[in-house]
Amino acid sequence: MSTLRERNRQDKWRRIRKAAESLFAERGFAGTTTRAIADRAEVGVGTVYLYAKTKEDLLLRIFVESIEAAIDEGFATLPDAPIVDRLLHVYGCFFAFYRRDLALARVLVREMTLGDVDLPANVELSMSFNRRVAALLGESALRGELRRDLPAELAATNTFALYLISLVAWLNGFVDEAGRDAMLRASLNLQLEGLGPREES
């Protein structure tokens, strides 16, 4: 196997990644030029484009694995608590991640949800995350905390939708962190209880 080639590639990518990450933090996404990234990484501009299709792609590649870590962290530290609190914990890990840099989070979420068509949409990531939430809900259903016949995957997607709306509200500055948490908790509770009339037997 080609070792020198491989090592060179990995080294270049590491440098580009590091340069981009630091520059995004220092000057924001729009404020960072691809030239600046190339300079700091000590490569040519063209080289950057051998490792990422576009500037947006670069951002995604850099942060997606951090997000994966945040997900794992969330599921690894689940509290022994009612299902709503467990969900809030998981989604709270996302919030904590995005909190590090709100402006960047904005771009990141935008690209992840409706990014360029010919970019590698991280379908895998979404699917696997949804399955994990579904598993959480499934457990809860088994314990009798939720309906036994719960369509877990669908329910998981619903909770994700509620998370996404509160995330957008937060990133748009409509609510602060407390408001965001209150909003998500309330909407999750409403999803649990349902909108329908209490049926009397």
Added chain:
Amino acid sequence: MSTLRERNRQDKWRRIRKAAESLFAERGFAGTTTRAIADRAEVGVGTVYLYAKTKEDLLLRIFVESIEAAIDEGFATLPDAPIVDRLLHVYGCFFAFYRRDLALARVLVREMTLGDVDLPANVELSMSFNRRVAALLGESALRGELRRDLPAELAATNTFALYLISLVAWLNGFVDEAGRDAMLRASLNLQLEGLGPREES
């Protein structure tokens, strides 16, 4: 009141708007240059930027009022049917609107949900729409179709979240139109019923 000034302004805006709209339809958003817009509108490039902060802003200004029309249309033609069908009808009007040009819809939704910070985020539009959906749910609650103590605004936001997820799934090509409709219907039903266990008295 300044009549000539005003007329000139309106005429310029009309021409710019028309030019941009037709070019976006012909060549897509990314494929349309601001120079092309200016040329077709028979104004200078700089003039375009007197009427819209950015190219994205131009897109938003052009289509937001069409969206308003779609909303009004939706509420004006509500079917006399169960609440889920009424909601599907309203959100279906959005789908019908976006259906005209999927690629453009993608950009439009992206800008509307997480557009540039210093662009006029159409908070008014969202708020008034949410209130109208809330009113719909409120009526339904009064008729006994939904819980009497329903927090209508929150419930409206929840249904909007579910709509948004199905919209994104559709725009990303994860589901086709039928799948999108099925998805929204199922998730709305689940929101109505709730996730909690059927309580037995």
Added chain:
DNA sequence: TCAAAAAAATGAGCATGTTCATGATTGAAC
């Protein structure tokens, strides 16, 4: 060890969004 092929790197150059110094148009005051 050395050609030659394959792969990777490069940065000048292009395309295009946006700005801004300059000039044209309009409305008001007299």
Added chain:
DNA sequence: GTTCAATCATGAACATGCTCATTTTTTTGA
């Protein structure tokens, strides 16, 4: 009608994402 200030319009010039013909590096095979 003239003047003048306020507003509006303009496109050359700039900034920057991205490409691609050329050059450099690495691997292969004999």
